[in-house]
Amino acid sequence: MKIRFKLNNKDIEYCGPPMARLIDFIRDTMGVTSCKIGCGEGECGACSVLIDGRLALACITPVGQVRNKSVLTVEGIRDTREFSILKRSFEEHGSVQCGFCIPGMILAAYSLLKSTPNPREEEIREAISGNLCRCTGYLSIIEAIKSAAREVEKL
Ligand code: FES
Ligand code: FES
The missing domain is CATH 1.10.150.120 ([2Fe-2S]-binding domain)
Known part of the structure; x- marks a missing residue:
């Protein structure tokens, strides 16, 4: 399935299962590594991202949930x-x-x-x-x- 969203202000077209974890796409596919995997269960905050400006946990967020949204990691706010x-x-x-x-x-x-x-x-x-x-x-x-x-x- 195609899912479009922005990652650090860049347009992304993701092709894959909508239930895949956002953290894995961000780190493994996009190589954005400021986002860490700690507990992997929504308990530690190491995988925090901003989704449309709100803090969210990328380890429990499916990629399908960020369709048409803006995802920011530290790399995206550096300037x-x-x-x-x-x-x-x-x-x-x-x-x-x-x-x-x-x-x-x-x-x-x-x-x-x-x-x-x-x-x-x-x-x-x-x-x-x-x-x-x-x-x-x-x-x-x-x-x-x-x-x-x-x-x-x-x-
Ligand atoms: S890795 Fe711990 S909350 Fe996501
Ligand atoms: S976990 Fe080591 S500085 Fe916070």
Whole structure:
């Protein structure tokens, strides 16, 4: 079956079973590897993508579900000012250890800052609540997002 959608702002024509996992198409066919496979069961957030701007889990999303939609990974937001600010803030706050969770964290934060320019700490915690990090204890990530939010608000 043919399914058209956008991946990182490029037109894609997927030919295959509509129930195939989006994560496998993104990584194996398209070679977009910021998206990770962790649990594979919708529990860890490592495979996070934005679908029409909303955070979604590519390991439990069938390709058929993104027909005519826009799918973004970190590669697709790299040129945005929000991404630059988040990246710098994560670096400055020492928020990256093994890095496995970070693309998903960045997408969760990016999506939050797009919809809520000056989020409260509870909103930040809620926004990243589906993204598990085994290394950092979350505090440095939350501080990085808080600090980035202050800068993004001035854009
Ligand atoms: S790999 Fe998708 S939520 Fe864990
Ligand atoms: S930095 Fe290692 S899982 Fe988050």
